[in-house]
Amino acid sequence: MAKFVYDFIEGDRSRADLLGGKGANLAEMTRLGLPVPPGFTVSTDACRAYLRTGEPPEGLFEEINAHLREVEARLGRWLGDRHDPLLLAVRSGGRYSMPGMMETILDIGLNDTTVHGLAARAGDDRFAWDSYRRLIQMFGRTVYGVPADEFERELEALRASAGPAGPSAEQLRDLVETYKKVFAAHVGHDFPQAPHEQLYLAVRSVFESWNSERARIYRRQERIPDDLGTAVNVMAMVFGNLGPDSGTGVAFTRDPATGAPGVYGDYLPDAQGEDVVAGIRNTIPLPELERIDPASFRRLMTIMATLERHYRDLCDIEFTIERGQLWMLQTRVGKRTAAAAFVIAAQLVQEGLISLDEALLRVSGAQLGQLMFPAFDLSGAPTPVAVGVGASPGAAVGRVVFDSAAAAAATEPVILVRRETNPDDLPGMIAAAGVLTSRGGKTSHAAVVARGMGRTCVCGADALRIDPERGEFAVGDRVVRAGDVISIDGTTGRIYAGEVPVQPSPVARYLAGELEPQADPLVAAVHRLLGHADAVRRLGVRANADTGQDARRARRLGATGVGLCRTEHMFLGERRELVERLILAEGPDEVTAALDALLPLQRADFVEILAAMDGLPVTIRLIDPPLHEFLPPLHELTARVARAEALGEDPGRDGRLLVAVRRMHESNPMLGLRGVRLGLVIPGLFAMQVRAVAEAAAQRVRDGGDPRPEIMVPLVGDVKELAAVRVEAEQVLAGVPEAPEIPIGTMIEVPRAALTAGEIAAEAHFFSFGTNDLTQTAWAFSRDDVEGSFFGAYLQRGIFAVSPFESIDVKGVGRLVRLAVAEGRATRPELTVGVCGEHGGDPESVAFFADAGLDYVSCSPYRVPIARLAAGRAAV
Ligand code: PEP
Numbered sequence: 104m105a106k107f108v109y110d111f112i113e114g115d116r117s118r119a120d121l122l123g124g125k126g127a128n129l130a131e132m133t134r135l136g137l138p139v140p141p142g143f144t145v146s147t148d149a150c151r152a153y154l155r156t157g158e159p160p161e162g163l164f165e166e167i168n169a170h171l172r173e174v175e176a177r178l179g180r181w182l183g184d185r186h187d188p189l190l191l192a193v194r195s196g197g198r199y200s201m202p203g204m205m206e207t208i209l210d211i212g213l214n215d216t217t218v219h220g221l222a223a224r225a226g227d228d229r230f231a232w233d234s235y236r237r238l239i240q241m242f243g244r245t246v247y248g249v250p251a252d253e254f255e256r257e258l259e260a261l262r263a264s265a266g267p268a269g270p271s272a273e274q275l276r277d278l279v280e281t282y283k284k285v286f287a288a289h290v291g292h293d294f295p296q297a298p299h300e301q302l303y304l305a306v307r308s309v310f311e312s313w314n315s316e317r318a319r320i321y322r323r324q325e326r327i328p329d330d331l332g333t334a335v336n337v338m339a340m341v342f343g344n345l346g347p348d349s350g351t352g353v354a355f356t357r358d359p360a361t362g363a364p365g366v367y368g369d370y371l372p373d374a375q376g377e378d379v380v381a382g383i384r385n386t387i388p389l390p391e392l393e394r395i396d397p398a399s400f401r402r403l404m405t406i407m408a409t410l411e412r413h414y415r416d417l418c419d420i421e422f423t424i425e426r427g428q429l430w431m432l433q434t435r436v437g438k439r440t441a442a443a444a445f446v447i448a449a450q451l452v453q454e455g456l457i458s459l460d461e462a463l464l465r466v467s468g469a470q471l472g473q474l475m476f477p478a479f480d481l482s483g484a485p486t487p488v489a490v491g492v493g494a495s496p497g498a499a500v501g502r503v504v505f506d507s508a509a510a511a512a513a514t515e516p517v518i519l520v521r522r523e524t525n526p527d528d529l530p531g532m533i534a535a536a537g538v539l540t541s542r543g544g545k546t547s548h549a550a551v552v553a554r555g556m557g558r559t560c561v562c563g564a565d566a567l568r569i570d571p572e573r574g575e576f577a578v579g580d581r582v583v584r585a586g587d588v589i590s591i592d593g594t595t596g597r598i599y600a601g602e603v604p605v606q607p608s609p610v611a612r613y614l615a616g617e618l619e620p621q622a623d624p625l626v627a628a629v630h631r632l633l634g635h636a637d638a639v640r641r642l643g644v645r646a647n648a649d650t651g652q653d654a655r656r657a658r659r660l661g662a663t664g665v666g667l668c669r670t671e672h673m674f675l676g677e678r679r680e681l682v683e684r685l686i687l688a689e690g691p692d693e694v695t696a697a698l699d700a701l702l703p704l705q706r707a708d709f710v711e712i713l714a715a716m717d718g719l720p721v722t723i724r725l726i727d728p729p730l731h732e733f734l735p736p737l738h739e740l741t742a743r744v745a746r747a748e749a750l751g752e753d754p755g756r757d758g759r760l761l762v763a764v765r766r767m768h769e770s771n772p773m774l775g776l777r778g779v780r781l782g783l784v785i786p787g788l789f790a791m792q793v794r795a796v797a798e799a800a801a802q803r804v805r806d807g808g809d810p811r812p813e814i815m816v817p818l819v820g821d822v823k824e825l826a827a828v829r830v831e832a833e834q835v836l837a838g839v840p841e842a843p844e845i846p847i848g849t850m851i852e853v854p855r856a857a858l859t860a861g862e863i864a865a866e867a868h869f870f871s872f873g874t875n876d877l878t879q880t881a882w883a884f885s886r887d888d889v890e891g892s893f894f895g896a897y898l899q900r901g902i903f904a905v906s907p908f909e910s911i912d913v914k915g916v917g918r919l920v921r922l923a924v925a926e927g928r929a930t931r932p933e934l935t936v937g938v939c940g941e942h943g944g945d946p947e948s949v950a951f952f953a954d955a956g957l958d959y960v961s962c963s964p965y966r967v968p969i970a971r972l973a974a975g976r977a978a979v
């Protein structure tokens with residue numbers, strides 16, 4: 104029979120697919136001999152079976168009972184026992200951590216009888232009744248969807264009437280009666296008294312929470328597959344709310360915000376676990392535990408050191424102290440900011456715990472991208488209106504909104520301001536530039552989620568009196584209203600009214616050569632890991648650059664060449680008129696005159712770029728877009744001509760342009776007269792560009808430079824197109840003998856080119872994949888329209904997890920790439936192959952291109968360091 108339940112002593116951390124992250128790590132800690140309350144894990148297999156059929160797999164509850172009996176035997180306490188009842192915590196835990204997204208139910212096993220047993224054992228009636236009301240509340244909300252407010256309202260009313268010492272045992276007992284009525288009114292039957300039934304229902308509802316809306320949104324955002332399912336961890340309850348010698352906390356083995364070594368975390372005396380993460384009461388810093396309970400603190404420190412050595416990484420931990428006894432409730436390799444990821448990886452290398460290769464795998468191109476974000480320029484010495492906890496770094500400026508829906512609907516940058524956030528705020532947090540809360544510490548929901556998605560966050564700013572109903576918050580005597588601009592600093596926790604200017608990040612300044620690597624620990628870590636990436640990577644990184652300035656910047660950022668210079672960008676601005684002249688030219692003489700006027704301008708541009716990239720390859724692509732893109736739009740011309748005619752004036756040049764625009768109109772210009780086709784039907788156009796390249800190179804040679812231009816032909820679909828252009832180009836090149844040898848290659852950006860790459864390679868010195876057009880043409884997706892059109896629906900429905908224009912579609916477009924590489928190199932083994940579509944700067948795509956055997960990727964200058972890092976990661 105299939106096995107669905109695993110005691111903690113059966114598993115280990117390698118089994119996270121089956122046991123979920125939490126279950127696997129509980130098992131690992133149990134194996135390490137750490138104090139974990141006994142329990143077992145119901146596997147993700149069981150959840151998947153449940154989600155498929157709507158029923159638990161056969162025999163599941165019998166298996167649960169068998170494992171429960173073992174736990175009971177070990178503890179000598181039984182579920183439902185009237186004198187000393189065992190209580191259970193039931194917690195979700197999938198393969199990947201989804202903080203707060205799924206369900207937890209505590210205190211399973213309490214009922215009208217066992218509550219007395221618990222009171223007697225604990226010697227504390229108040230605690231027992233409070234636990235019972237927590238159970239009804241969590242159970243009602245989670246299993247039966249009773250609105251949380253219904254319970255909260257009663258609780259708030261009681262707290263308000265109870266006075267400073269809090270509610271008495273009698274009042275809590277009355278509250279339990281009220282809760283039971285709320286429950287029955289909503290659910291239609293009484294709160295289930297049978298402890299085993301409570302357990303089964305709790306397990307089912309954890310399974311179901313996998314598909315809750317907020318869990319689905321979170322998975323989409325974090326790109327977690329929808330079909331993994333969650334495991335369920337059933338564990339003997341331990342209590343942090345048994346008085347001042349009890350408590351609960353969260354700890355990190357290093358600072359998850361900066362990576363600095365030390366003791367970080369939050370502790371909440373006399374509280375149950377969920378209270379900390381919910382950020383409901385303000386916690387105290389973990390080091391203060393040393394004063395309150397030195398023995399537990401020392402034990403915790405020893406355990407943290409053990410875990411860090413064992414996992415060889417930053418760990419985060421949830422623990423509970425029950426009357427002086429420390430229990431570990433969870434550990435995992437902790438989430439961290441991008442800065443902390445770099446700093447910690449470099450430190451662990453320094454400490455001899457991991458190798459440089461491993462360190463490289465612990466950071467990502469996306470994280471490096473985040474670190475290149477700007478920070479506030481404080482030279483104007485702005486005064487903060489308040490300071491909270493810097494929970495997720497960055498500098499965010501935006502208009503204040505108080506609810507998640509408004510943030511999600513906003514069209515300009517907003518800061519979401521909340522007392523605390525909960526999982527329902529997720530869409531708003533995704534949409535906002537920053538998140539600001541008045542409650543909760545570094546481990547509150549707001550902090551954890553914001554860090555995970557790289558969103559700037561300041562939390563626990565308790566000087567803020569937030570009034571969402573009135574749409575304002577007050578701090579001192581200042582009132583900030585919805586729509587006002589504020590600036591928040593996620594590193595220092597400072598909050599400013601109005602807009603504070605921003606300046607580049609230290610990492611960006613280091614990458615631009617403006618800061619020494621020793622400037623600070625973060626810059627030093629980036630320097631070390633990027634250096635290692637450069638040392639190990641096989642993939643070259645070039646930049647897409649159309650101007651000398653871009654090329655210089657790209658070179659500073661580590662590009663070793665230009666992989667795409669789009670020459671059409673040189674025909675914009677004042678030069679448009681010259682293109683108009685070319686289009687309106689009548690007869691060969693006028694064409695030649697128009698081209699002759701363009702030639703020196705192009706040549707000068709190329710000289711500058713070749714100088715910036717002296718000694719490195721510069722791939723210059725011949726003009727690609729349809730020429731009518733350089734003409735005024737049809738409606739504008741029609742209006743101008745009509746106006747002139749109405750005034751009885753001669754529309755002149757406008758009239759001729761209008762005729763040309765009408766003549767050149769295409770229904771599908773992206774599939775029309777563009778790319779190589781232009782070169783074949785407009786005599787002299789490509790020849791002029793080739794001449795400009797050759798003469799620019801000749802000029803650089805004369806100036807003592809080492810120019811390495813390459814000429815690239817766009818949108819080729821058949822070898823004969825390329826062959827024809829090559830004949831013409833080589834004639835031109837032969838006329839400029841001082842120029843160095845200039846290779847001629849092609850873009851592979853339509854499926855037919857990929858499919859016939861073996862033939863095309865016979866005429867091409869190199870290939871460069873234009874994955875923008877290749878994606879457009881392989882999918883028949885208009886790259887200019889889809890993002891604002893149906894892509895939202897496609898992402899929502901999970902048809903893709905990410906836009907194929909952002910990250911390469913490995914299965915389809917990727918297959919074309921692999922095929923073209925193989926067939927191209929079969930014809931011409933020395934063929935150089937690169938990519939210059941947007942994907943060249945996307946870390947995941949870079950990994951694919953490395954695997955596909957490309958020689959280089961080319962991307963926008965700012966993404967060059969990201970691509971270098973990603974290429975390094977792909978090589979280890
Ligand atoms: C491409 O199609 O991927 C490409 C680089 O060319 P462009 O974006 O200019 O069409």
Ligand code: MG
Nearest residue numbers: 852873875876
């Ligand atoms: Mg293209």
